[in-house]
Amino acid sequence: MAEKSSPVFSRRLLLSSAGAGGAGLAVGALAHAAFGSQLEPAAKKVADVVDCHGQHQAGITTAAQDRMHIVGFDVVTEDRAKLVAMLKEWTAAIEAMTQGKEVGEGGAASGSYDAPPTDTGEAVGLSAANLTVTIGFGRSLFTDGKKSRFGLEGKLPEALIELPHFSGDMVEEERSHGDIVVQACANDPQVAVHAIRNLSRIGFGTVRVRWSQIGFGRTSKTTSDQQTPRNLFGFKDGTANILADDAEALDKHVWVGEGATDQPWMVGGTYMVARRIRMQIEVWDRAALREQENVVGRIKSTGAPLSGGEEFTAPDLAMAGSNGPIIPADSHVAMLHPSKHNGVQMLRRGFNYTDGSDGLGRLDAGLFFIAFVVDARTHFVPLQKAMSANDAMNEYLRHTSSGLYAVPPGITQGQYLGQQLFES
Numbered sequence: 001m002a003e004k005s006s007p008v009f010s011r012r013l014l015l016s017s018a019g020a021g022g023a024g025l026a027v028g029a030l031a032h033a034a035f036g037s038q039l040e041p042a043a044k045k046v047a048d049v050v051d052c053h054g055q056h057q058a059g060i061t062t063a064a065q066d067r068m069h070i071v072g073f074d075v076v077t078e079d080r081a082k083l084v085a086m087l088k089e090w091t092a093a094i095e096a097m098t099q100g101k102e103v104g105e106g107g108a109a110s111g112s113y114d115a116p117p118t119d120t121g122e123a124v125g126l127s128a129a130n131l132t133v134t135i136g137f138g139r140s141l142f143t144d145g146k147k148s149r150f151g152l153e154g155k156l157p158e159a160l161i162e163l164p165h166f167s168g169d170m171v172e173e174e175r176s177h178g179d180i181v182v183q184a185c186a187n188d189p190q191v192a193v194h195a196i197r198n199l200s201r202i203g204f205g206t207v208r209v210r211w212s213q214i215g216f217g218r219t220s221k222t223t224s225d226q227q228t229p230r231n232l233f234g235f236k237d238g239t240a241n242i243l244a245d246d247a248e249a250l251d252k253h254v255w256v257g258e259g260a261t262d263q264p265w266m267v268g269g270t271y272m273v274a275r276r277i278r279m280q281i282e283v284w285d286r287a288a289l290r291e292q293e294n295v296v297g298r299i300k301s302t303g304a305p306l307s308g309g310e311e312f313t314a315p316d317l318a319m320a321g322s323n324g325p326i327i328p329a330d331s332h333v334a335m336l337h338p339s340k341h342n343g344v345q346m347l348r349r350g351f352n353y354t355d356g357s358d359g360l361g362r363l364d365a366g367l368f369f370i371a372f373v374v375d376a377r378t379h380f381v382p383l384q385k386a387m388s389a390n391d392a393m394n395e396y397l398r399h400t401s402s403g404l405y406a407v408p409p410g411i412t413q414g415q416y417l418g419q420q421l422f423e424s
């Protein structure tokens, strides 16, 4: 995936170029024509643009942004051509928005005075903010359980399983699954929300929103120069993550390679696991620091493993403590360490969320867990099973949603997202 600055017209530049003259214009069709004519500034390098083209979709190994809006859509039409047309329109919109441009010919305020604007407008004046938009397909897009949908017979990857029920799950169906997932990440919340809103608007009549979630803070690092952020338990999260420059780990654990799938259209793609995990914040806040560190298996202040060293020192799961291993066997780190799961790793890219309070005075807050894996059957299910059976952290968690999506590979200019699936 290419991630470099591109010479584009930024929304901020457009706004400043419109200037006071634009603001002083009278309302009406004349004003639109005049405003439109001023939107022709010289090209400018924009530093916070992530290219949406490449071998893989953006928003996976991209340096994790601070904000996220993710949505699960259900397709409401039976018409394959209509669905493909929407994916083409989405792609054009994504190409524009990720460059900080407005959606459609007329944008927010330069189109026909007698039609709804092709861009909703709330990102005018904002930069691209490293926006990435990543799409994935749920199992239900391929089959309704009895018969194929959209002529996608034979295209359902074996790896796109129905995730099982895990012990303790309190999964709400209406917050889970969906035919298509769209993850928008940016360093400005309004840019992420604008992206999802405009895709929803374009999709009206073809898709309907099944669920959505806003995340306000990253809980992972995906590049070596990023600081490890903290989750709502106050611990560093993302220390032992797969990083963008670790090509070997990415090829082994994240990207679907040739020969590793029954579906050639998935080569260069990956699978996204998305689970809303509510954290029992008030219970956690009453737990002693010793208990908190024993639950995680790491030191709260530094992120170092309880066996010693600094944040990136490998945990010594065999080191003895006064009462068994110094990193408790039921701690989160001991439970999910690759050495306990045939060496498998995942690229975690989740976000902290809060959805206000629950009416009982408790924060409805937690971690919207997102991970990208080559195959959930080997790289997620066994880990989640171990976690839900024995992890000491469970006492403080409630898994309230669940989803698995096939994330197709990236595209080149002129292609549309999902083309590999619909035209192979």
Ligand SMILES: C=CC1=C(C)c2cc3[nH]c(cc4nc(cc5[nH]c(cc1n2)c(C)c5CCC(=O)O)C(CCC(=O)O)=C4C)c(C)c3C=C
Residues within 6 Å of the ligand: 231, 233, 235, 236, 237, 238, 239, 240, 241, 277, 278, 279, 296, 298, 315, 332, 333, 336, 337, 338, 346, 366, 367, 369, 380, 383, 384, 387, 397
């Ligand atoms: C099944 C996969 C995982 C779920 C679900 C999950 C939820 C979850 N995790 C934290 C906090 C931390 N996780 C940490 C490490 C870690 N977590 C997983 C997997 C899941 N986490 C893995 C594979 C690892 C890495 C293990 C290793 O290799 O050592 C950490 C430690 C710091 C780090 O390495 O990131 C923390 C802290 C929460 C709060 C949570 C659910 C709300």
Ligand SMILES: [Fe+2]
Residues within 6 Å of the ligand: 332
């Ligand atoms: Fe974790």
